[in-house]
Amino acid sequence: xxxxxxxxxxxxxxxxxxxxxxxxxxxxxxxxxxxxxxxxxxxxxxxxxxxxxxxxxxxxxxxxxx
Amino acid sequence: xxxxxxxxxxxxxxxxxxxxxxxxxxxxxxxxxxxxxxxxxxxxxxxxxxxxxxxxxxxxxxxxxxxxxxxxxxxxxxxxxxxxxxxxxxxxxxxxxxxxxxxxxxxxxxxxxxxxxxxxxxxxxxxxxxxxxxxxxxxxxxxxxxxxx
Numbered sequence: 397x398x399x400x401x402x403x404x405x406x407x408x409x410x411x412x413x414x415x416x417x418x419x420x421x422x423x424x425x426x427x428x429x430x431x432x433x434x435x436x437x438x439x440x441x442x443x444x445x446x447x448x449x450x451x452x453x454x455x456x457x458x459x460x461x462x
Numbered sequence: 463x464x465x466x467x468x469x470x471x472x473x474x475x476x477x478x479x480x481x482x483x484x485x486x487x488x489x490x491x492x493x494x495x496x497x498x499x500x501x502x503x504x505x506x507x508x509x510x511x512x513x514x515x516x517x518x519x520x521x522x523x524x525x526x527x528x529x530x531x532x533x534x535x536x537x538x539x540x541x542x543x544x545x546x547x548x549x550x551x552x553x554x555x556x557x558x559x560x561x562x563x564x565x566x567x568x569x570x571x572x573x574x575x576x577x578x579x580x581x582x583x584x585x586x587x588x589x590x591x592x593x594x595x596x597x598x599x600x601x602x603x604x605x606x607x608x609x610x611x
Contacts, residue, residue: 420546421544421546421547421548422544422546422548422549424548424606424607424609425546425547425548425549427609428548428606428609429548431609433609434548434551436547436548437547440547
């Protein structure tokens, strides 16, 4: 699964720590999500999408093999 | 998402502190047959309605075993400082890993250790899932924290 969390973070000028506090997870978790090692739950994906004001589909895209 | 019930973070510290004396007691009890004198009591066994034996029992090994199980459980099932869904996922994944590894080790022991030696294996086997789980989970958390520095 691909994600654009890092891009959206840059657009909104948020650090990993800022985003982590907004959606109440640890900064490390943001990092593992950005690197694609951890796929968040639907609830967390929706929370992130609402922070960035985009749809979940814009934030996460399926890859071949998913 | 419904969260799994876990103890508050403070219990983890308590677990680590209590692990030291209980582990020492367990090793002393197994290795040198150490018995705490004031934990002895007189008991009798009743078999076929006859009291057959008055003997002295000592609770040292029982307390060491229960103490070690409880402290390992406190360490395993307390919340992390910032408990989020990724950590919950790691916890469950580590638990699955620990059960598989623990039973693989047991299978090897079943085929390679016989007689009273196997009883010793079963005694240690009471703790293997919790020990392997704790080591695996701590390792994953360590890598999780390290990767994002």
